Amino acid sequence: MGPGGPDRPVGGLSVRTPAGVELRPAGRGDLGAVLALLAEREGLPAPALAPDLARERWEAVIGSVDAAPFLAVADGEPAGLLLLFFRRRLNFATWEAWVPQLVVALGARRRGIGRALLRVAIEEWRLRGAHRLAVDVATGEEPGRALLGSLGLEEALLRFRLEPISSRSVIPPADVTIRPVEPDDAEAVTRVVAEMGAARSPVPERMEAVSRSFAELIRRPRDASRVAMRERSLVGVCSLELRQTLRASAPEAWIPELVVTERMRGQGIGAALLDSALADAADRAAGAATLESGARREVAHALYRSAGFEPAGALFTLLRD
Numbered sequence: 001m002g003p004g005g006p007d008r009p010v011g012g013l014s015v016r017t018p019a020g021v022e023l024r025p026a027g028r029g030d031l032g033a034v035l036a037l038l039a040e041r042e043g044l045p046a047p048a049l050a051p052d053l054a055r056e057r058w059e060a061v062i063g064s065v066d067a068a069p070f071l072a073v074a075d076g077e078p079a080g081l082l083l084l085f086f087r088r089r090l091n092f093a094t095w096e097a098w099v100p101q102l103v104v105a106l107g108a109r110r111r112g113i114g115r116a117l118l119r120v121a122i123e124e125w126r127l128r129g130a131h132r133l134a135v136d137v138a139t140g141e142e143p144g145r146a147l148l149g150s151l152g153l154e155e156a157l158l159r160f161r162l163e164p165i166s167s168r169s170v171i172p173p174a175d176v177t178i179r180p181v182e183p184d185d186a187e188a189v190t191r192v193v194a195e196m197g198a199a200r201s202p203v204p205e206r207m208e209a210v211s212r213s214f215a216e217l218i219r220r221p222r223d224a225s226r227v228a229m230r231e232r233s234l235v236g237v238c239s240l241e242l243r244q245t246l247r248a249s250a251p252e253a254w255i256p257e258l259v260v261t262e263r264m265r266g267q268g269i270g271a272a273l274l275d276s277a278l279a280d281a282a283d284r285a286a287g288a289a290t291l292e293s294g295a296r297r298e299v300a301h302a303l304y305r306s307a308g309f310e311p312a313g314a315l316f317t318l319l320r321d
Contacts, residue, residue, distance in 0.1 A: 015120050018112040025069065041103040118147065171272065181226065224242060
């Protein structure tokens with residue numbers, strides 16, 4: 001270890017690059033290249049995003065400790081982009097690494113750039129000790145699926161999307177009320193979310209860290225989470241986070257968790273929770289909503305479709321040993 005840090009490159013900087021390709025953290029001067037690569041991936045013209053707003057959002061990305069954007073440069077030209085973020089989830093004491101965009105320019109494909117960028121994501125994930133690496137894959141992206149599988153990632157969840165956001169004024173059962181989540185809800189929310197499975201059941205020695213994470217999440221201005229109450233008991237939770245993108249002026253809503261305690265299922269509480277969260281997101285001018293769900297959760301899928309969500313691809317994951 002040298003006086004200024006490690007003697008060898010670590011994280012994404014340690015990844016071996018294909019011939020003629022440079023991988024480096026994206027910086028302030030790369031905004032134009034980033035927007036062009038995103039537009040090419042989506043087959044769309046430049047976004048209707050004012051230059052000042054685009055610059056403001058890009059400055060927020062490169063200045064955030066929760067982001068690690070990387071650019072691939074081939075023969076002096078921008079050739080690939082990795083957007084990597086670290087986000088919190090309820091009932092986890094550590095971060096989840098998330099890749100919403102991995103782009104390779106059309107003229108630079110078949111050079112190993114996508115594989116190298118994905119290795120960057122894996123190394124950054126390992127370096128920061130996150131519990132899971134998650135990568136979004138859109139419908140029809142078969143080469144991307146094959147690449148992810150070759151590096152050990154597995155299809156874990158289905159993705160759903162609602163655009164534009166709409167609500168249906170769903171009324172909860174007469175003895176159930178829905179309200180915004182509060183700091184004192186931490187223990188009850190943790191208990192309900194734990195019903196999602198063993199992976200969401202924190203061990204006692206991690207509860208202090210889980211509670212700190214919960215407090216951090218709900219005090220963020222972009223949080224719009226809801227809980228369902230029956231008398232004095234918390235019986236359901238729908239977490240919702242608003243996030244900005246580089247492609248649209250309106251924020252996008254992400255719903256990480258929607259769960260109702262087992263004894264209260266089948267009464268329309270989940271539908272009312274989801275509708276309440278979507279109504280709040282619409283009031284905050286969100287343009288779209290996304291969520292992920294297990295492939296076998298057919299009842300949940302029916303609920304999402306009834307709210308207007310449509311299949312939008314998959315989420316591939318790599319878990320920490």
